[in-house]
Amino acid sequence: MNMIKKTGYFLLILLSFQSCKFNKSEKSESGSDAPIIVLTFDDAVISHYTYVAPLLKQYGFGGTFFICEYPRRTPADTLQYMNWNQISELNNMGFEIGNHTRTHKHVNSMHRSEMEEQIAYIEDKCKAHNIPKPVSFAYPGYDTASLAKVVLKDMGYTYARIGGSRNFVPAQDNLLLIPSYSTTGSDENAKNRIMDILKNSKPGDIIVFTIHGVPDIVHPHVNTSPELFSGYLKYMHDHGYKVIAMRDLKNYIP
Numbered sequence: 001m002n003m004i005k006k007t008g009y010f011l012l013i014l015l016s017f018q019s020c021k022f023n024k025s026e027k028s029e030s031g032s033d034a035p036i037i038v039l040t041f042d043d044a045v046i047s048h049y050t051y052v053a054p055l056l057k058q059y060g061f062g063g064t065f066f067i068c069e070y071p072r073r074t075p076a077d078t079l080q081y082m083n084w085n086q087i088s089e090l091n092n093m094g095f096e097i098g099n100h101t102r103t104h105k106h107v108n109s110m111h112r113s114e115m116e117e118q119i120a121y122i123e124d125k126c127k128a129h130n131i132p133k134p135v136s137f138a139y140p141g142y143d144t145a146s147l148a149k150v151v152l153k154d155m156g157y158t159y160a161r162i163g164g165s166r167n168f169v170p171a172q173d174n175l176l177l178i179p180s181y182s183t184t185g186s187d188e189n190a191k192n193r194i195m196d197i198l199k200n201s202k203p204g205d206i207i208v209f210t211i212h213g214v215p216d217i218v219h220p221h222v223n224t225s226p227e228l229f230s231g232y233l234k235y236m237h238d239h240g241y242k243v244i245a246m247r248d249l250k251n252y253i254p
Helices: 002-029 047-059 075-079 084-092 112-128 146-154 188-199 226-238 246-251
Strands: 036-042 064-067 096-099 136-138 159-164 178-182 206-211 242-244
Touching: 036 047, 036 246, 047 084, 047 226, 064 084, 064 136, 084 096, 096 112, 096 246, 112 146, 146 159, 159 206, 159 246, 188 206, 188 226, 226 242, 242 246
Parallel strands: 036 064, 036 206, 036 242, 064 096, 096 136, 136 159, 159 178, 178 206
Antiparallel strands: none
16 A cells, blocks of 8 residues: 555656646747847837837737937928827837937937936926836937936936947946847848847847837838838747837846
């Protein structure tokens, strides 16, 4: 009788062990160990509201929309950008609203008071529309300045994005100088470039993408076609990538 009990106990342990192995495999297949993708969208173009946000929601992805206000010289110009009610809706949908300065002026061409004014303008607009104070910033034109890092820190920013075309490595990169890849391009070369970045990524990698309009009618030189963009998102979804907003990096870095 004791032998039967011992045998049954051994089988129970063995089955539990096999179950743990199976669950671990399932976790890996689900993509929990996949690379982390940070999607960021610049300039508040209207396609972010009409096309990008609904597609992100469809996949359950996060994203950061960096807002600025280009001068609107004609009624047609106004129609090409989101208004603040639409930006507020993005916030209500769960997306992050980031700061891209008031007029997209490059920080290396501003003195401190003007820089503070440009940044504070977007903050004030956010406050007026019940949007949380931004904690993420994107440098217009990717241009940086040592003063900008000081101002951003003093104004309570945690993250700031540049260019650089490489992965973000928390152990070596300043959080106020986070590198990113641009998705600009609507041809086969652009597609191959972005897909190579995704396919060559490894568990633990953090990849930040800078995306302008999808499409970008006002600034065609930074356009990303809807067809390619939807293909990138589908690949990320099908391969279990974790797709987040910039503010959510706090959950993945020391």
